[in-house]
Amino acid sequence: MERSIINKTLEGALEGAVEGAVEGAVARVTTGEKTQPSKGVTGGDSAQQKTSGQDAVKCGKASNNNNLNSNPKPRPITNITNNRNKVFISSNDENRVKSVEEIKDILEKKIRPSLPSLKVMSIKKIRNKGVLLETSSEKDIMNIKNCKQVSLNGLKIRDNDEMKRQIIIFNVDNNWNERELEMDIIRRNLDIDYSCEKEDKEIIVAKRKFDSKVKGKVNWIIEISRKYLEQIKNKDKIFIGWEACNFKNYISVTRCLNCYGLGHSSLDCKIKEKVCGHCGESGHVQGCTFSWLKLESTPCGRGTDRMN
Numbered sequence: 001m002e003r004s005i006i007n008k009t010l011e012g013a014l015e016g017a018v019e020g021a022v023e024g025a026v027a028r029v030t031t032g033e034k035t036q037p038s039k040g041v042t043g044g045d046s047a048q049q050k051t052s053g054q055d056a057v058k059c060g061k062a063s064n065n066n067n068l069n070s071n072p073k074p075r076p077i078t079n080i081t082n083n084r085n086k087v088f089i090s091s092n093d094e095n096r097v098k099s100v101e102e103i104k105d106i107l108e109k110k111i112r113p114s115l116p117s118l119k120v121m122s123i124k125k126i127r128n129k130g131v132l133l134e135t136s137s138e139k140d141i142m143n144i145k146n147c148k149q150v151s152l153n154g155l156k157i158r159d160n161d162e163m164k165r166q167i168i169i170f171n172v173d174n175n176w177n178e179r180e181l182e183m184d185i186i187r188r189n190l191d192i193d194y195s196c197e198k199e200d201k202e203i204i205v206a207k208r209k210f211d212s213k214v215k216g217k218v219n220w221i222i223e224i225s226r227k228y229l230e231q232i233k234n235k236d237k238i239f240i241g242w243e244a245c246n247f248k249n250y251i252s253v254t255r256c257l258n259c260y261g262l263g264h265s266s267l268d269c270k271i272k273e274k275v276c277g278h279c280g281e282s283g284h285v286q287g288c289t290f291s292w293l294k295l296e297s298t299p300c301g302r303g304t305d306r307m308n
Helices: 002-031 043-070 100-114 138-145 148-152 178-189 226-232 298-307
Strands: 086-091 120-126 130-135 155-159 164-173 204-211 217-225 238-240 243-245 247-249
Touching: 086 100, 086 138, 100 120, 100 130, 100 148, 130 138, 148 155, 164 204, 164 226, 164 238, 164 243, 178 204, 178 238, 217 226
Parallel strands: none
Antiparallel strands: 086 130, 086 155, 120 130, 164 217, 164 247, 204 217, 238 243
């Protein structure tokens, strides 16, 4: 009986000593104190060491909290330029479309003098249809929208969110016409606030279609307003009629028919003399004598010439 009591006492003392030593070491590491070699302890000493270890841990937590408060995490820097600070400027009359250079000239000579505090970050050309103007603040955007010189010089301004993006919808039934397809996509897939929208055609426009590999089906190229593209971009399917169709972003590459380069049209081509679409050389357009073994795309041929 006495032996069992002694064993339990020793087990308790040993257990208390181990716990006290571990917590004390953790406390010293937390508070940055140097650890001392451990000594033999009794049950009473272990209880005292355990209590001091808990106090040290509390002190360590308090000091860490103070350090966190004294050195707060830096806040992420917000990007000043966003979609709200960009506007699309184009010709107001579709029958008299102004070139990009004409629009830039109007902005520089007519609009900028009337807005001396305007801070322009960049002006980017958008497919020969207009320019994307980026400013440093939303206030500058509002000043441009309220400027009378814009409408007086035959220009119109649209928000960047209104600019349309193109998607391609695969394997759509061939019986759909353009208008019915537009309305069905809007009705089944988009959440429209009609109090803000003037016309449905400003949301989605069916541009063109071409045959699919599936019989009786076609692929449609659709223009959709950017803010409504956000509603469907994470979805797997677009619902049309009784079907769910796959879709993805569609990017069309402009090709010049004067120099056969990519990324611009013949209206903006800087090469004066037209080149042959067969070999990429100037001096002739028809009757090319190049062998069929030397046939290659014009941009690829120019890239090879530069490398050589």
